[in-house]
Amino acid sequence: VSAKMEEELDEIAHDNRDWVQLVRDFYTPFEGSLKSASEVMDRVKLADELTEEICPKCGKPLVVKFGRYGKFLACSGYPECKYTQAFQIKTGVKCPECGSELVEKISKKKRVFYGCSNYPNCQFATNFKPLPQPCPKCSGLLTLYRGKQAK
Numbered sequence: 001v002s003a004k005m006e007e008e009l010d011e012i013a014h015d016n017r018d019w020v021q022l023v024r025d026f027y028t029p030f031e032g033s034l035k036s037a038s039e040v041m042d043r044v045k046l047a048d049e050l051t052e053e054i055c056p057k058c059g060k061p062l063v064v065k066f067g068r069y070g071k072f073l074a075c076s077g078y079p080e081c082k083y084t085q086a087f088q089i090k091t092g093v094k095c096p097e098c099g100s101e102l103v104e105k106i107s108k109k110k111r112v113f114y115g116c117s118n119y120p121n122c123q124f125a126t127n128f129k130p131l132p133q134p135c136p137k138c139s140g141l142l143t144l145y146r147g148k149q150a151k
Helices: 002-013 020-042
Strands: 049-053 061-067 070-075 084-086 089-095 099-107 112-116 130-133 142-144
Touching: 002 020, 089 130
Parallel strands: none
Antiparallel strands: 049 061, 061 070, 070 084, 089 099, 099 112, 130 142
């Protein structure tokens, strides 16, 4: 199939064949195959991943679901309970302002940052990955900083 297509593309390059007709000849049967495949194929449903976290509204376990924007947590009691929350990766590092855990989050511009899990009560956030050990000089939060030269 690809060798034949290659020859046909060469013919177009040498002005011996109309490219619009070639695309039409290819796409018409392809569109039919695609349509019949979508009718026959089963829809794949990803299994929900159970977590240890509990829904604050109804007390049922939260599950990890996959949406069009990535992972999120939802109540296993859906559709009766519609509670959802953003999926957060725990860092194991305490917030320097309130003592809650810092979590990895994704900004609206799809950049990773680290913020307090106690948000909005605590507004602490940093763009640098927090490290579990405290700063040796001041005992404050130690972060991983990669300068412009880092690879």
